[in-house]
Amino acid sequence: MTDTESRIDTSRPHTARIWNYWTGGKDNYPVDREAGDRIGELHPGIGEYAKADRLFLGRAVRHLAEERGIRQFLDIGTGLPSADNTHEVAQRVAPDTRVVYVDNDPLVLAHARALLVGTPEGRTDYLDADLRDIDTILAAAAKTLDLSQPVALMLLGVVIFIEDDEESYGVVRRLMDALAPGSHLVLSHTVTHPDMPDVDEAVAFWNENGTPKLTQRTPAAVARYFDGLELLEPGVVSCSAWRPEKPAPDVAMYAGVARK
Numbered sequence: 001m002t003d004t005e006s007r008i009d010t011s012r013p014h015t016a017r018i019w020n021y022w023t024g025g026k027d028n029y030p031v032d033r034e035a036g037d038r039i040g041e042l043h044p045g046i047g048e049y050a051k052a053d054r055l056f057l058g059r060a061v062r063h064l065a066e067e068r069g070i071r072q073f074l075d076i077g078t079g080l081p082s083a084d085n086t087h088e089v090a091q092r093v094a095p096d097t098r099v100v101y102v103d104n105d106p107l108v109l110a111h112a113r114a115l116l117v118g119t120p121e122g123r124t125d126y127l128d129a130d131l132r133d134i135d136t137i138l139a140a141a142a143k144t145l146d147l148s149q150p151v152a153l154m155l156l157g158v159v160i161f162i163e164d165d166e167e168s169y170g171v172v173r174r175l176m177d178a179l180a181p182g183s184h185l186v187l188s189h190t191v192t193h194p195d196m197p198d199v200d201e202a203v204a205f206w207n208e209n210g211t212p213k214l215t216q217r218t219p220a221a222v223a224r225y226f227d228g229l230e231l232l233e234p235g236v237v238s239c240s241a242w243r244p245e246k247p248a249p250d251v252a253m254y255a256g257v258a259r260k
Contacts, residue, residue: 077158150182229258
């Protein structure tokens with residue numbers, strides 16, 4: 001057994017694997033499917049959140065590559081490889097795009113080779129690191145990305161794992177401070193919302209049974225991550241409502257894109 005394999009705990013459900021299950025992937029275990037189904041019972045349609053977040057990623061990356069000329073992406077909290085990963089979307093627009101993926105999940109690391117198959121003109125790299133390891137992330141990313149030029153910082157569904165509010169805002173701020181003017185922040189976050197009370201019950205179940213634990217924040221609290229940046233329209237909204245190709249129901253994942 002490799003060191004990476006020994007770090008994979010199949011006795012408890014894990015968020016990346018449940019997310020993979022909800023989006024139709026095969027990189028999950030019975031314990032993940034059981035938890036995913038139970039959460040679905042508490043909050044029917046929860047699986048649609050994962051799909052909506054994935055579609056938001058595609059629209060945001062495509063917009064930044066096509067309309068904003070972004071050619072560098074730093075994707076932290078990558079999750080398990082799926083269809084239309086960041087580098088695939090971006091390199092379809094601009095084959096010379098460079099992407100660095102960051103995650104600390106051993107199962108993601110085991111599958112990271114699937115994230116490293118990009119265009120000959122571009123580059124993709126993978127770093128095994130925690131979101132809080134800011135200096136490590138930036139130093140390693142600088143081997144692939146030119147941090148003196150604009151970078152899109154992708155933080156989809158990852159700051160939810162930092163419980164302390166000020167620490168989570170500080171992490172995002174420090175990362176953005178290290179990036180050049182013209183860089184963009186792309187962030188999504190699970191919310192607590194009075195119109196969606198069953199979400200809170202599903203999150204409570206997860207935090208009692210799964211790993212790692214997550215923190216919900218209000219839409220206003222999610223908007224704070226973009227303080228000091230220029231928010232792109234339509235602002236911080238349900239990720240299904242961020243420049244959708246066709247109307248879709250709101251989900252309790254809020255997201256936004258902003259320019260430094």
